[in-house]
Amino acid sequence: MKVIILMTSGPRTPWRCAAPFYIAALMASNEAEVEMFFNMDGTNLLKKGVAQRIIPAEPNCLSPNGKKLKTVYDFMKDAKQAGVKFYSCKQAVDSLGLKEEDLIKELDGIVPASEFALRALEANKVLIF
Numbered sequence: 001m002k003v004i005i006l007m008t009s010g011p012r013t014p015w016r017c018a019a020p021f022y023i024a025a026l027m028a029s030n031e032a033e034v035e036m037f038f039n040m041d042g043t044n045l046l047k048k049g050v051a052q053r054i055i056p057a058e059p060n061c062l063s064p065n066g067k068k069l070k071t072v073y074d075f076m077k078d079a080k081q082a083g084v085k086f087y088s089c090k091q092a093v094d095s096l097g098l099k100e101e102d103l104i105k106e107l108d109g110i111v112p113a114s115e116f117a118l119r120a121l122e123a124n125k126v127l128i129f
Contacts, residue, residue, distance in 0.1 A: 001027075001031075001032045001033065001124045001125070002122065002123045002124050002125075003032050003033070003034045003035075003125045003126075003127065004034075004035050004036075004116070004120050004123040004125070004126045004127070005020055005023075005034065005035070005036045005037070005126075005129065006037050006039060006042075006120075006128045006129070007037065007042035007129055008039050008040040008042045008128065008129065009042055010040070010041030010043065010045050011044050011045070011050060011054060013041070014054045014055070014072070015057070016056075016129060017045065017054060017056050017072045018072055018075045019056075020129040021072070021084075022075055022079075023127070024084045025075075025078045025082040025084060026082075028079070028083040028084050029082045029083075034079075034082075034084045034085070035086075035119065036079070036085070036086050036087070037087050037088070037089065037116045037119075038086065038087070038088045038092065039088075039089040039092045039113070039116075043088055043089065043092040043093060043096060044096070045072060045076070046086070046088055046098075046103045046107055047096075047102055047103060047104075048103065051071065051073035051076055051104070052073040053071070054071060054072040054073075055069050055070075055072075056069075056072060057069055073104075076104075076106060077106070080106045085108045086108050087107070087108055087109050087110070087111050087115070087116070088103070088110050088111070089112070089116065090111060090112045090113070091113055093110055
């Protein structure tokens with residue numbers, strides 16, 4: 001099974017940023033081939049240092065066991081560890097004035113929007129966040 005996730009949520013909507021990575025990790029752990037494509041505000045999550053500062057809940061919240069909550073970057077690393085591939089839209093990267101060295105090491109590639117469209121057509125499921 002191949003699943004494509006289009007990630008348009010980003011720093012402007014922090015409460016929407018953890019679930020896509022959690023779901024992607026669960027699917028990949030269950031032997032699905034999962035690719036995430038970042039576009040619009042989601043592209044900002046790929047900038048070094050940004051996702052590390054985002055907690056997808058109230059900043060002073062603690063988890064039920066009293067530990068500090070995970071950052072979006074922690075969820076991203078979990079997804080990568082499960083085998084999820086990360087791709088960014090080239091047009092989005094260019095429009096934000098970003099260069100490859102500005103982006104996190106977990107990024108698997110920068111591809112044109114047409115590549116997302118082709119892969120989405122071949123996928124069994126497409127999810128949009």
